[in-house]
Structures are given as structure tokens and as C-alpha cells.
Amino acid sequence: MKVGTQRWKAVCAYDGTGFNGWQSQPGGNTIQDFIEARLAVIFETPVRIHGSGRTDAGVHARGQVFHFDGAWKHPTEHLHRALKAGLPQGIQIARIAKAKPDFHARYSATGKRYFYSLFEGDAPPWETRYCWSLGRRRLDIDAMNAAAQPLLGEHDFSAFGANRGDGSEDNPVKDMRRLEVRKRGPKIMIITEASGYLYKMVRSLTGALVSVGLGKIAAEDLSAMLAAKQRTHRIETAPAQGLWLDKVFY
Amino acid sequence: MKVGTQRWKAVCAYDGTGFNGWQSQPGGNTIQDFIEARLAVIFETPVRIHGSGRTDAGVHARGQVFHFDGAWKHPTEHLHRALKAGLPQGIQIARIAKAKPDFHARYSATGKRYFYSLFEGDAPPWETRYCWSLGRRRLDIDAMNAAAQPLLGEHDFSAFGANRGDGSEDNPVKDMRRLEVRKRGPKIMIITEASGYLYKMVRSLTGALVSVGLGKIAAEDLSAMLAAKQRTHRIETAPAQGLWLDKVFY
Secondary structure (H helix, E strand, O other): OOOOOEEEEEEEEEOOOOOOOOOOOOOOOOHHHHHHHHHHHHHOOOOOOEEOOOOOOOOEEEEEEEEEEEOOOOOHHHHHHHHHHOOOOOEEEEEEEEEOOOOOOOOOOOEEEEEEEEEOEOOOOOOHHHOEEOEOOOOOHHHHHHHHHHHOEEEEOHHHOOOOOOOOOOOOEEEEEEEEEEEEOOEEEEEEEEOOOOOOHHHHHHHHHHHHHOOOOOHHHHHHHHHHOOOOOOOOOOOHHHEEEEEEEO | OOOOOEEEEEEEEEOOOOOOOOOOOOOOOOHHHHHHHHHHHHHOOOOOOEEOOOOOOOOEEEEEEEEEEEOOOOOHHHHHHHHHHOOOOOEEEEEEEEEOOOOOOOOOOOEEEEEEEEEOEOOOOOOHHHOEEOEOOOOOHHHHHHHHHHHOEEEEOHHHOOOOOOOOOOOOEEEEEEEEEEEEOOEEEEEEEEOOOOOOHHHHHHHHHHHHHOOOOOHHHHHHHHHHOOOOOOOOOOOHHHEEEEEEEO
């Protein structure tokens, strides 16, 4: 880090609808692109931000975390205000604070919480972008929670991963600390906390748990799939728009 | 009504974002235009629908009601499904049922409930389209509720109306049955039930109550404005996107 520069940690929320996901790409229109473009104006020099991880197009975040370095002589509040002022309506900077020089949004993370939002029936128009509408299908919540139990703890989650297609590899062993299904009226939420996630893992787990809830696969099948450590066509990937990155733990 | 035709009552919900309001207009892109276009396909003849009233561009509805006439020999459920299938994602037909021949969505209505949604602070990205964000401003909810009291009952609400600009006139005397302000966390809701409303009346009442909540005008000023029966520049019109038509009473 250059003399005078400071590491910053920021927490942001976004409505993933209409963006091409978190990660910067040549076509632009990503959350990262918009935040970096704004920071470049504020710091009058290119600024690279580092997110806790990517989110796909259409996925939302309540508490995505990123860090960056920059020299700022004014109060932090002014930086916050300057950054907030120049972003699209769908992106919100909730907090920004000084961080230790060795803080890293991705590598310092000890875990993450996601939730996946489902709706029994047709979701109202103002919720369709934020959940997966199940129409006439009804889920057996107890069966789903029972099937989730064997997935808790440390496992090789290869069966619920997907190939990113860019040659990147990831350690498939993750510690699943929480995986539960809650229902309130027509709204169903799958909540997961783990040390980390493979690409499309939450959406694959959701697809698998929904299949259990619909009686298409048995709870034991889910355990067998996990043990097989191989992706099977029997696991559907749930649509992106129901997925929310809720919180990153440090 | 032609022989064989039947009057239908339908309840619909919509996300007003991106539509040019309820009422059909030459430029199209209104809720009424989309529903009529779909019904014309289903009935193979032009169908005119009659709403309980207009909503402006950006205003949402949980329970807008409309009626229309059409000859349908199949189960009502099939009509419902056919209508639902061909509408934009932002429009939802909640219910459709046979109505008596003299039912009229507008003239048979005995009252309507609206709510106006406010947010103290910056609303998260997925709520900005559905409320009015107050930023750093804080409202005195008790003062607002106290100021609302004298508006209950039958009054000439000309002070809170606006000229539609199309020469239409409306009886300014309305029976205000409910006008209350509720707060839950950062979310504030103004709920109103009345026999009817003048053009922009709920948004004007909201603007006036917010001014009271901010201490810009006193509760007595509000009563004086009502008594004056004349629109004053001191009343701001709240933005459209916080307004919801909740329910039409018959």
C-alpha cells in the first residue's frame, strides 16, 4: 500500500435485477463496475474493489462486503456520502469504515449466510423479482428440514457444485453450520450458513430440497448424492432471483 | 348486454413501476390497455373494462377492481387462467367471478382503502420503488395522528384535491372513515379509508401529514386548510411510488 493510503471495508446491498452480477466484466453493468467507476471519480485514480465473492446476475444482496485502498483526508462520513450519491438506485452502500491493512473481504471471511426465498402460489407483482414462485405446488417443510440434517457439518459438497467454466477450482470441502427451512404464510425461506460455498451451491441445495419437499426425491437420496460427490442431473438449480447474500462473517 | 353475455368482476394487483398508470391512453403501456388487449384475444372481440378508478403512473395496487361483459361458456377458472397467462409480470389477476348485471366497479363502490408507505432513512434497493424514502428526516408520529383527527368524517376536501386538467369535476365532499399513521421500525404507513377521493387527494394528505410530522406546519394549520376549501402551495404532493390502492369496498 502506498504511503497515505488506507484500507476501507464497505457493506453494500443491491437489487440484482437488471445487473450482470457482482463481478466486473467486459460488457460492464455489474455492481463492481458501478462502484469502481464511482470510486475512480472520488479518488481521481482507478480504484479496484475486492468483494467477499461473486454473485450471479439476478442474485440480490443485503450485506455484500468489499474492500479497497485509497487516500482520503476527510471524514469517513464524507466518503460514504460521495459514494452513495453517484450509484444507480439498485445499489446501496450501507456502511463504510477504516479496516486494518491485512483485512481482505474474501480471505478474511469465516463464513457466509444466504437465504433463498420461495413463494407458494403466485407471488404478487412486487415480489416476483425476489423469490421463486411455486404456483400450485406445495412443499412438505418437515421433510425438507429432515433431509437437511445430514448435510450439516464438514462435507465434500461436489455434488452440489457447478463448473464455473473459467478453469477456476475451489476446495469442495465446506463446513455447513446451518441449513433450515422456515415457512410463514405463503413465504418459505431456506437459510444457510457455511464456511464457504461452491459455485451455484445454494441454488443447487435449494433445488434439491424443493425436490424433497415435492416428494420427487427422498431424504435418503439427498444423503446418497452428497456421499457420491458427483453432480447428478436429478438436482435442479433454483432460479437466481430467489437468492440473497445476507451476511458475511469475519 | 347482449344475450349470452355475462358481467364479470375481477380483482387485480400491480406494480405501477414502468406503467403509465391505470387508465387507457393513446400512448398505451397502461394496466387497462394490457388487460383489454388480453381479453380481446380471449373473447375474439374488443372488450372494454371499467376500473373502480384511475391510479397514476408509478402508483401500485393490491386490490384494484374492474368489471367487463363477455360471453364465456367454459368454467370461470379457465377464463382466470387464460387472462393470467398473457399479462406482463407486473400485473396479476387475483380473482375473477360472475357479477350481477348491475354491478359497476366504480359506481357500486362504497369506499376505498389506500395506504402510503414511507421509510425513515434510505430504503433498501428492493423497496425504493414502493415507498417514499425520508433520508435523515424523522417524523413525529403522534403529532401526525393528532392532526389527522379533525379530518375524520364528512368534509369538503377541496384543499387536498388537484385539477385533473381534463375538465372533469368531482363532488369534493367525502366521508373520511379512517386516517391513521403507524410506525414499525423504519417503516411508516399512512392508512386511509374514505367514501371516495379527489384527484391526488391521498398524496396531498400524505404531503400535509409529513409536513406536520416534520414540524413544518402545525396540526391547527391542517384544520384551517381543510376549512379554507382551497388548495395552498404549503401542501406538497407526496411522490407516486409510495401510494398503494389496497382495497375497494362494495
